[in-house]
Amino acid sequence: MPTDHDRSNIDIAHLRAQHRLMWRIRALEQAALRGLDDKVVLGAIHPSIGQEAVAAGVVGSLRADDILLSTHRGHGHTLAKGASSEAMLRELLGRVGGNCGGKGGSMHIADFRVGMLGANGVVGANIVIAAGAAHAIKLKGEDKVVCCIFGDGAINRGPFLEGLNWAAVFKLPVLFVCEDNGFAATTRTSSMTAGGGPAVRARAIGLPAEEVDGNDILAVEATARAMIAAVRAGEGPRFLHAKTYRLTGHTGVDTAPYRPADELAARRKEEPILRAADLLRAAGVPESEILADQSVAEAEMDAAYRAAFDAPFPGPEEAFRDVQDIGDPAEGAF
Amino acid sequence: MARISYMEAARSALAEEMRRDRLVWAVGEDLGRGGVFGQYKGLVEEFGPERISDAPISEAAILGASVGAAMMGTRPVVEMRFSDFALCAVDELVNQAAKARFMFGGQTRVPMVVREPIGMWRSSAAQHSQSLESWYAHIPGLVVACPSTPADNKGLLKSAIRCDDPVVYMEHKNLWPLEGEVPDGEHLVPFGVARTVREGRDITIVSWSAQVHVCERAAETLAGQGIGVDLIDLRTLWPWDRAAVLASASRTGRLLIAHEAVQVGGFGAEIAATVAETLGVKVRRLGAPRAPIGYAPPVEDAVRITEAMTVAAVRDMLGR
Numbered sequence A: 001m002p003t004d005h006d007r008s009n010i011d012i013a014h015l016r017a018q019h020r021l022m023w024r025i026r027a028l029e030q031a032a033l034r035g036l037d038d039k040v041v042l043g044a045i046h047p048s049i050g051q052e053a054v055a056a057g058v059v060g061s062l063r064a065d066d067i068l069l070s071t072h073r074g075h076g077h078t079l080a081k082g083a084s085s086e087a088m089l090r091e092l093l094g095r096v097g098g099n100c101g102g103k104g105g106s107m108h109i110a111d112f113r114v115g116m117l118g119a120n121g122v123v124g125a126n127i128v129i130a131a132g133a134a135h136a137i138k139l140k141g142e143d144k145v146v147c148c149i150f151g152d153g154a155i156n157r158g159p160f161l162e163g164l165n166w167a168a169v170f171k172l173p174v175l176f177v178c179e180d181n182g183f184a185a186t187t188r189t190s191s192m193t194a195g196g197g198p199a200v201r202a203r204a205i206g207l208p209a210e211e212v213d214g215n216d217i218l219a220v221e222a223t224a225r226a227m228i229a230a231v232r233a234g235e236g237p238r239f240l241h242a243k244t245y246r247l248t249g250h251t252g253v254d255t256a257p258y259r260p261a262d263e264l265a266a267r268r269k270e271e272p273i274l275r276a277a278d279l280l281r282a283a284g285v286p287e288s289e290i291l292a293d294q295s296v297a298e299a300e301m302d303a304a305y306r307a308a309f310d311a312p313f314p315g316p317e318e319a320f321r322d323v324q325d326i327g328d329p330a331e332g333a334f
Numbered sequence B: 001m002a003r004i005s006y007m008e009a010a011r012s013a014l015a016e017e018m019r020r021d022r023l024v025w026a027v028g029e030d031l032g033r034g035g036v037f038g039q040y041k042g043l044v045e046e047f048g049p050e051r052i053s054d055a056p057i058s059e060a061a062i063l064g065a066s067v068g069a070a071m072m073g074t075r076p077v078v079e080m081r082f083s084d085f086a087l088c089a090v091d092e093l094v095n096q097a098a099k100a101r102f103m104f105g106g107q108t109r110v111p112m113v114v115r116e117p118i119g120m121w122r123s124s125a126a127q128h129s130q131s132l133e134s135w136y137a138h139i140p141g142l143v144v145a146c147p148s149t150p151a152d153n154k155g156l157l158k159s160a161i162r163c164d165d166p167v168v169y170m171e172h173k174n175l176w177p178l179e180g181e182v183p184d185g186e187h188l189v190p191f192g193v194a195r196t197v198r199e200g201r202d203i204t205i206v207s208w209s210a211q212v213h214v215c216e217r218a219a220e221t222l223a224g225q226g227i228g229v230d231l232i233d234l235r236t237l238w239p240w241d242r243a244a245v246l247a248s249a250s251r252t253g254r255l256l257i258a259h260e261a262v263q264v265g266g267f268g269a270e271i272a273a274t275v276a277e278t279l280g281v282k283v284r285r286l287g288a289p290r291a292p293i294g295y296a297p298p299v300e301d302a303v304r305i306t307e308a309m310t311v312a313a314v315r316d317m318l319g320r
């Protein structure tokens, strides 16, 4: 983890870019939440508001041809990997031109063109799939890295053990990232998790693991970069435990009555975009430019939202497209 | 034509496909030692441990990793050992492999073969004997194959490896030593094309996997009694050869479906309903009772669909 004096050498232009990316993620999710109010986002939305430094710091440190697997709370990861905001909002609204043609929605968003192999509606399922994606990379002799992000709740599912062990046994190029927001749905994860936590479990399986303040973009990025470099160098899998905090409810409609108001107020002060802005300010970036990052991001997402809003739904024939090559999916029906 | 076993047929199918396509690889527990039944014997020597890969006892990871590896352009052949153990990886098969192409809007394919040996194998008891093919026939996105002969085990496995859909490939454990003629050279059996085992005018019997051989013996007995059986080996449950079954049932006017799996919710029900709805002919099913499979031979045998039961069902349907 970088210490404060490492920060005398901050790359301001890069930090500025990360600040912009975090604002784009937040503005995208704010547009998605607006879609809930407008009753055009019909399925569940799991916002990552307050967790943007993990997406920006980790995913932003990947190469364009690296591979990403994400979760139900994956909008930020997907955008950071390079997916188009308009295609994402179209997907969230279930429209033509969505990344998955409107057939996946928020929980199955994927963009294979940018190496994003999918969010997942099943907690923990992406861990074994990521191990396999890395297995294919190794078989083919490529130097890509797979990044697999999952929540703190996922470490209590079997695929966590099976996937980490697999990656370690076969020495695969994968970075596992536990994005720990303190909650698994409406339950505090700590109340349902025995032992020393994600990194301790990962180390027990033989993966070098580090914990990082997941709201500190510089710390996340520095740690992720070092780990990605080790993974790419063929040293085997690495594990990053990023501690952050979910500022919203579990879903867009969850008001999170189960947490005390003062806890939320305190955590709001530690959120990653504010902290990045403070660093920019301290480095002399004018307030107007800091504010512009927000307004430019909001304008982008506003336009993307309006385009999505006006886009048509896919037709019913899409129900039978891309089911499989063999056999007629409509056979026997109607 | 060469006379080889059902197991040897599968082994040569995999070896041929691995020689043809470098992206084909196999993974599962104990493959380096040839697999639990010997169906991978000798392959690690030719292809090396990366392509004939051992795996930890991690069924979810074996299947789930193969989903990821398939999405990344390789073609894994996944060995699940027993269909019973594949239940430890149902999420990976049903929610991931079968759905990825559709839910990602056609951005990917999941070309993998999931080998799940099925069926009763003397005194293997309740957790090593099940026939679960109808579970997967129910899942959009999956292909389900149940070969009954060495020739089909070669031709269907090769087709499965070349298929871009995930294929649940169910070999029957009792058939491993079964010998039969297998065509030389490139032998591919397409999915969804049934095999007419024998022709007859009085009744159609549809079956698959090891049960086909029981039906064949019953048909022989019935022939001696002057009853002609049109016996169809379905070969694949999804897709299933509706045209062949409907054509035969419309000729004979009677249809019996026999399978080793539990009758309730079995695939026989799907065939019976389709034929009854389409042709209105008389249909009947012969499937196992809804009881787990026991260890002691008399208990195990009590849930078996026998030749005698098949003969009796046919005679009853014909009123003879």
Ligand SMILES: Cc1ncc(C[n+]2csc(CCOP(=O)(O)OP(=O)(O)O)c2C)c(N)n1
Pocket: A046, A071, A072, A073, A121, A122, A123, A124, A150, A151, A152, A153, A154, A155, A181, A183, A184, A185, A189
């Ligand atoms: C296997 C499975 N069980 C339960 C759920 C329902 N569910 C969706 S998200 C969630 C909480 C997951 O918590 P965590 O892994 O910490 O991720 P977070 O939501 O905090 O990002 C649950 C229980 C699910 N999607 N999949």
Ligand SMILES: [Mg+2]
Pocket: A151, A152, A153, A179, A180, A181, A182, A183, A184, A185, A189
């Ligand atoms: Mg969580």
